[in-house]
Amino acid sequence: MTETVKVDSDHPSPKNIRQIDATTLGITWTDGHESVYSVKMLREKCPCANCIDEWTGEKKIKPGMIPDSIRPKGLKSVGLYAIQIFWSDGHDTGLYPHELLRKLCQCEACKKAQLQG
Amino acid sequence: MSDQALQEKVIEALKTVKDPDLHKDIVSLGFVKNMKVDKGNVSFDVELTTPACPVKEQLKTECQTKTQAIEGVSRVHVNMTAVVRSSQHDQPILTGVKNIIAVASGKGGVGKSTVSANLAIALKLSGASVGLMDGDIYGPSIPQMLGIPITSPKVGEENKFYPHEKYGMKVVSAAFLTKQGQPLMLRGPMLGGIIQQFLQNVEWGDLDYLVIDLPPGTGDVQLTLTQKAPLSGAIVVTTPQEVSLIDADKGVKMFQQVKVPLLGIVENMSYFICDGCDKKHYIFRSGGGKTLAENFNIPFLGEIPIIPEVAEGGDSGVPIIMSHPESPASLAYKQLAGKVAAQLSIHQAKEDKAGAAFEMAWKE
Numbered sequence: 074m075t076e077t078v079k080v081d082s083d084h085p086s087p088k089n090i091r092q093i094d095a096t097t098l099g100i101t102w103t104d105g106h107e108s109v110y111s112v113k114m115l116r117e118k119c120p121c122a123n124c125i126d127e128w129t130g131e132k133k134i135k136p137g138m139i140p141d142s143i144r145p146k147g148l149k150s151v152g153l154y155a156i157q158i159f160w161s162d163g164h165d166t167g168l169y170p171h172e173l174l175r176k177l178c179q180c181e182a183c184k185k186a187q188l189q190g
Numbered sequence: 191m192s193d194q195a196l197q198e199k200v201i202e203a204l205k206t207v208k209d210p211d212l213h214k215d216i217v218s219l220g221f222v223k224n225m226k227v228d229k230g231n232v233s234f235d236v237e238l239t240t241p242a243c244p245v246k247e248q249l250k251t252e253c254q255t256k257t258q259a260i261e262g263v264s265r266v267h268v269n270m271t272a273v274v275r276s277s278q279h280d281q282p283i284l285t286g287v288k289n290i291i292a293v294a295s296g297k298g299g300v301g302k303s304t305v306s307a308n309l310a311i312a313l314k315l316s317g318a319s320v321g322l323m324d325g326d327i328y329g330p331s332i333p334q335m336l337g338i339p340i341t342s343p344k345v346g347e348e349n350k351f352y353p354h355e356k357y358g359m360k361v362v363s364a365a366f367l368t369k370q371g372q373p374l375m376l377r378g379p380m381l382g383g384i385i386q387q388f389l390q391n392v393e394w395g396d397l398d399y400l401v402i403d404l405p406p407g408t409g410d411v412q413l414t415l416t417q418k419a420p421l422s423g424a425i426v427v428t429t430p431q432e433v434s435l436i437d438a439d440k441g442v443k444m445f446q447q448v449k450v451p452l453l454g455i456v457e458n459m460s461y462f463i464c465d466g467c468d469k470k471h472y473i474f475r476s477g478g479g480k481t482l483a484e485n486f487n488i489p490f491l492g493e494i495p496i497i498p499e500v501a502e503g504g505d506s507g508v509p510i511i512m513s514h515p516e517s518p519a520s521l522a523y524k525q526l527a528g529k530v531a532a533q534l535s536i537h538q539a540k541e542d543k544a545g546a547a548f549e550m551a552w553k554e
Contacts, residue, residue: 084446084449086449090548090550091550092550092552092553095553095554144552144554145552146551146552147549147550147551147552148548148549148550148552149548149549149550150547150548150549151417152416152417152418152421152448152449152450153416153421153448153449153450154416154447154448154449154450155448170447171449
């Protein structure tokens with residue numbers, strides 16, 4: 074019988090998720106990559122239907138709308154593919170798929186790649 | 191030679207016996223247990239990860255031959271056992287269930303429920319403890335297929351209720367929650383609620399395998415299950431026709447997006463065997479399911495023939511695997527069960543798995 078494809082090699086999953094400091098989230102991935110995120114950026118990029126209009130794709134969150142004081146209250150895994158974040162402003166409908174989190178990574182290497190890309 | 195020295199030789203020999211699915215020898219995998227050596231008489235257990243193991247007999251023969259070949263061994267007794275490994279999850283639901291298998295399709299009418307019912311029974315017949323959840327809330331057909339009369343489920347404490355039992359399996363279906371023949375009319379959000387009840391409020395007890403027969407498509411029920419149930423893997427059922435394959439393709443992509451491991455693709459109604467000869471007549475097209483599996487680089491789990499007894503079995507409440515255990519379709523289902531169980535064992539043996547379910551509070 075053929076071995077199943079290692080889905081993880083194309084689609085890494087978080088191995089460890091932790092708080093680095095008051096405003097930074099860290100994720101270690103199954104492929105070894107170390108990601109860091111500013112929590113304010115994560116709130117601004119919330120992918121839920123309230124924050125990005127489902128029909129038009131219009132972003133409802135404008136620059137400057139999210140205060141610097143924003144913090145997660147808690148985080149929770151959803152199924153095998155996403156993370157839900159409960160925010161200090163009461164918002165909690167955003168499910169962040171692993172794929173999106175990987176794209177939003179703010180480590181030095183990823184920031185450089187994003188600038189070039 | 192001392193018993194001790196002989197035992198070491200036997201273990202050396204067994205290190206050359208490989209599990210073809212897990213690609214490791216059975217000693218390193220920890221399958222060899224309770225070895226006793228007494229004046230040339232050798233006995234030991236080989237504990238597999240599933241009683242439905244498709245290569246059980248082959249492994250037994252290999253162990254026997256290789257042990258017998260050692261000088262000083264007079265008699266060999268190999269006892270094959272199985273303890274189903276648990277897919278790791280620490281979600282607070284279905285805690286006694288070791289493996290949860292979702293059976294899906296893109297399109298309706300491909301025989302998902304028939305496949306689910308026969309797959310569940312095949313796993314049961316191998317010696318595993320099995321549950322079957324009818325996830326098709328609008329069109330529940332599992333009770334009919336298994337010949338279970340529509341009665342309300344037995345209610346336990348704290349809103350819990352007990353599954354019906356048939357053929358030694360535990361069965362839950364939305365059909366038991368309505369009066370016979372009455373449609374269950376619900377809007378989308380209610381569907382998720384019912385599925386959640388099936389997961390949280392049913393006294394499933396300890397199960398090796400829970401098979402979930404999903405409704406067709408990629409909608410509410412599928413999403414609720416992928417978000418709330420710790421699925422161990424999914425199989426996608428298709429028929430050979432292009433219209434079915436196109437939707438099966440979407441089904442596979444859905445599971446990929448939500449990262450549920452794909453155990454493989456089954457092609458149902460693949461060929462017809464008439465009563466005059468044993469020739470396989472591919473009356474629709476052939477090879478579609480296999481090609482689909484190859485495109486996604488996932489296992490092809492087999493072809494199930496279309497024979498009248500399969501449909502009769504579904505209508506009479508005695509699935510073909512019970513009524514005609516030696517028919518080509520029944521044999522195909524038994525093979526399917528073996529392959530599904532083997533795929534689950536392969537996924538559990540993977541070392542580089544993602545972290546388990548987690549929850550954390552943010553500190554100021």
